[in-house]
Amino acid sequence: MRYFLFALGLLGLLASAHAQSTAILEGNVRVAGTATPLQGAHVILEELAQGTTTDAEGRFQLANLPAGTYTLTVRFLGFVPYRQAILLQAGVTTQLTIILEEQTVSLGEIVVAASGLPQSRTDVAASVGLLRQEAMASVGALHPAELLNRLAGVWLMTPTGEGHLTAIRQPLTTDPVYLYLENGVPIRSTGFFNHNALYEVNLPQAEAVEVIKGPGTALYGSDAIGAVVNVSTPSAPDRPLLQGKVEGGSYGYGRALLSAGTRIGAHRVRMDANVTRTDGWREATRYARQSVVARWDWGRAGSRARLSTVVSFSHIDQNPAGSSALSAEDFERNPRLNYTPISYRRVWAFRLSAAYAYQTARSRLELTPYVRYNITELLPNWSLAFDPAIWDLRHRSLGLMVRYHHELQPERLRLTSGIDLESSPGSHFEQRVRATRQGKIFTAYTLADTLYDYYVTFWQAAPYAQLEVRPLQPLEFSLGLRLDWARYDYDNRLSVVTTGRHRRAPDTSRAFVHASPKLGWVYRLDRSLTLFGSYRHAFRVPSEGQLFRQGATSNTTHLAPVRADQFELGIRGALWSDWLAYELVGYQLEKRNDIVSYVDAQGVSQVGNVGRTRHRGLELSLRLKPTEAFQLEAAWSYTGQWYVSWETAPQSNLSGNELELAPRVLASLVLSYTPSFWKGSLLLFEWRRVGSYWMDAANTVRYEGYHVANMRLNLPLHSRVSLSGRVLNLWNRRYAERATYHPVRGSELSPAMPRSIYLSLQYHF
Template sequence: MKQFLTALSAWGLVLGLFLLTCSAQAQGTATLRGTVADSLSGQPLAGVSVGLQGQPGSTATDALGNFRLSDLKPATYTLRVGALGYRSQAVPVLLKAGETQRLNVRVATTTLSLAEVTVSQPRDPNQSLAAISHIDQLLRPVNSAQDLLRLVPGLFIAQHAGGGKAEQIFLRGFDCDHGTDFAVSVDGLPVNMVSHAHGQGYADFHFVIPETVEQLKVYKGPYTARFGDFATAGAGEFSTKTRLEHSQVKLEVGQFATRRALVMLDLLGPDHHLLSKRPESAYVAAEYNFTNSYFDQPQHFKRFNGMAKYTGQLSDKTALTVLGSHFASNWDASGQIPERGIEQGIISRYGSIDPTEGGRTSRTNASVVLTTALPHDAVLRQQAYYSKYDFSLFSNFTFFLHDSINGDEINQTDNRNLFGYTATYERDDQLGARSLHSTLGVGTRNDFSTLGLRHTVRRETLDTISTGRLFEQNINVYLDETLTLTDRLTVNAAVRADFFAFDFRGRRTDEGTGLPAPLAGRVARARVSPKLNLYYQLSPAVQLFARSGFGFHSNDARGVIQGVNANVLPRAIGSEIGSTFKPLPSLVVNAALWSLHLQDELVYVGDDAVVESTGPTQRYGLDLSVRYQLGSRLFLDGDFNYNHGRQLDAPEKANYIPLAPTFTSTGGLTYKAPKGLSGSLRYRHIDSRPANDDGSIRAKGYFLLDAVLAYTTPRFQIGASAENLLNVEWNQAQFATQTRLINTPKREPLEGVDELHFTPGTPFYAKLNVSVFF
């Protein structure tokens, strides 16, 4: 904390000196204030671009839809207001000396046009992928919660438990496991679980109903102060809809006994905004999923999601959002299978060594957000949230390696209560002719959990390996400043401080045996993370950026208190240079050359209750995203990502980072019409890469084609989707694992066999859906 106070004081001194050297605001200038809202609902819109035609610089609306343009010379201007998916507005404005004029602008939705996309992000410059993400959200078909994660450019996922577990995530040369190096949030609720029973940073995204998601903000690298733990490779912020355009009932049927039902109901009615004095909305949504999947052993996968959300203006200066949701799922799984099991005819490609794997999980969330406009163009946003989370997973990764009689099946359990609070104070100031956007944020997260790891056979407990109570607390504070140094150059400087308290109290189930005392202890650590980012608007169609920052990911509490490594919060140091530009009016390109050094990839392996460390690593790469509008309704997109990573302390020929992707690419061709026929043909490709340190075992790459078709009218929609059009045999999750099988044609050694294990990917898979709107 002392380091943070020193850094904060230094930044305050620099800012103070800048204020002293700035000239007084010119006399006789004018100010333009206003609010931008949706023309249909009346709801204020945040992040809308606002500027004066022919004038340098621009701004964006705040969380309450407000904007301000100051220090304007008396004249007649044209105010331009634009947001992706909304019709641009051009409003003539006559400003007189010394006056403050107010405007209320309402914008209507319209079809997507990339010619209207702007490449600058005046309020949130670190979100350089904003244009790309907004385009993808409007264009790309989303059929499941997994598809939402695929909206992140360059992100790949893999499932290896019948759809019930959180996906394995790959991004920027990281095998993020289930979220160790990628932070995910939904409506401000953290998705990643610290010190989880199965893996650090476990991010189960399945409690989100895909049709309710309205926006995704993507941040790659550790350059944004708002994100702390796990945001090394990047972070994704998902937001659900504030209102429904219409109520909807949807039914889906597909191969492998797949069924899904969705209901979304607008509780206030489409004309409520005409009767209400202040804009407000409320809706509920629920979905039910069932599938047996494509494995030989039926998966009996079931999932229920329900949510309710209210958004309203309590006054001209205060908005309230209340959200509640519940998620429950249970399933059977076939797990990862060894290549030799198929080669020796023990199982088929879609078979299982241990058919009793599977699990159940649930999560209940409650969140309240209060946003208040304060004097001096400031906005205070406060959020309090609570999650009740339960998890029980049965897995068998090594089969009969440790117990040749009963097998090695384990049960991991996590019974958790999560409380949190965040607050941000944002303010816009004028320093002479320059604008300064300041954000002060504070927050706390508190996890209380009972964790367990047990040895089981056919889901019956044989013995307890470890169990105990967890308390983990994070307290954080950050200061973020964005200053326009010139009409073209913007600097973003920030510093963040995090304090962690790790507390784990192991329980003894074998008292009186003379065994050592169970694992217990408490450790406290802090981390300060400065950031510095520069943005240069070379032209209205070209923005250059250079970013740098420190980040971290925490270790599991059980690993921390064991003192296996003093590096409790391994530091990440990242930097990148790049550009978002439009070489043609309908062509948007984002390119970044990046590098990231991770001090220690130290993780607690919940499968074995041990701590593993690969030491420091270095990665660099190139990201390229292209979005092109070929015609009024035809769009082409592609993401191309090259990554190179190595362990720094390992010998040259044994320094690969296992499973880290080296080249990935996604893309597609989309025909998008507001009504009538729409369709999309998409591909996914990931190359083969080392699965262990020396590359002697390799994870196999793949190339897949998917397709979606839909026919839409104002009253109904009929659609079809097909995954893996070419019916390719591909491996989804893949690992180099040492295992032992019994009852094989050739007796296996006691130490087992080290080879590639995998979960087979989806074969050709077709679904039909029909929706009714009302």
């Protein structure tokens, strides 16, 4: 016992001596002006390479530090970094109160999509368009196009309902060349792409939308060729929130939006609901949607950990004219006409994700498991005349995104690495219909034989790494590499068919391996002027429909990935104390191995990776704020897009032609006025120009394009009540959202909605 007590006493003396030979640093970090505690600030002793992050009360502590003089750095995105030399004395606890000043960022924007971490847009070696919650709220958009078309080089076509065709550094297309995300998680599986993906997201109540134009960074794989579009859901509030908005307008339009949230103990919760319906301005174009997004920000994940769970559900039921076009005669005489009133589209989209993040002073580990389930039932209007069928498309997904950020040297060297894993089993069912037609109008249909019935499972594993190096304070390089492995397992539930218009392949599997290198650089000439450039490679694997819905083609299962390479150079900055902010970007994007349907010399229908296209352009974004009351935002782009190699038949070579549905000019102006005599009010005038473009691949007929104006007004009536109104197509112009030409049918024009008026009332409880 005496020896035990002696040993215990000796240990106590040693511990006391150690405590007296080491130091403790503790304190709190607050926001200048408000003294608000700042959670998540990085506190680092540079010479020791030791650090921590502040807790919910802004507090931090570093213990067992050797005595000496060190450089203390405190950093938090959006604030001026704090640096101070401090003396730590043995056996002494040094206490500090650190005040961080908010930092003015040119163009005033923080983005997360490029690196997975919040960063100033001035630090990104890419052109990233950003729409924030306040701007989105002022628009009160009926359709995603009203928001995204404000960005330079972006054109979303507006069919009926909330579907869309997209053109971002590409012609207007339904091809899978865009990657759509919600909180960084793909909305749909790669193999089951849908060009209407944004209608599965509750965009009117989103917190922000980011658009990386052109191929994505190493964080993103297949489909990220034309753009990466990320929609962020709002965080749960610290204080009770309850607000509602009701809207009504032309053609039977009605919408109700409800948002509620609060803090419950250590947790925060939020729910957003959207119920929308309209009769449609064209005949038989009814549309309805119901969306719910619920978020739970957990408060007991640990002082260094964060956990957020998001559940999203949308149901869409519409009778779409969609992009259903009219003859030139009907377009002029009766644009409300709908040739395909029997068509329909019903969508159920469910997503669940849980984002867990554990952060230390120099690293951050993120784990995001997710599930999704999608059902689409439709009678496509675009194929009623030549291949009428009802479709039932389904897939469910189980995935995991793992990402690790590590600052190898603070402010100089950071490594982001990770892996994306996913399994997505799905099914594709088609049944022929016999459609009844009276003149030009399809009036009814009956069911006939089954054309396709197969199961297909998409598998994915994609490790990646992205290194950010700052050899000099104003210069930063980013180097990335992603390796995608993808596989389809196809199970045909019907007989094999080798002839006719609906051939069916036997059971098979296809695997793809593709490496995507990325390189970017940013050079800051000063706080308000930045140069940037990049090379980014991207690809897309063939979709399940391209591989296994064979049609009349002799073989489709041999298809390989489409590849793309983009070079980009840009300048962004601000003048006269941010009175003028600007960004100018030039790019060249070349797609190779594009999928082309063609007829060979023997007259047999084939499909192959034999296409090549080139896309060049300039994009300019401006924001002028000459006074507190007035602001002007302008976006302009000029593009040239060509077939480099594209032969569809022995006597039909399109090489050298311009791509159809690819306007050279896109332009947008938004003038806003916030009068001082009515605090909180806002008047917006918008002008949009879509330039002329070829209506066919042969470049025989050209559409002149169009310009359209909108006006919006927001008026606060009370501290809790506001009234909004908007007039779309202010001048009531008749124009085509999309114009195509067929050598037999002639010009086919999809009419745009005439002038429409909407009113909304919002109440904050």
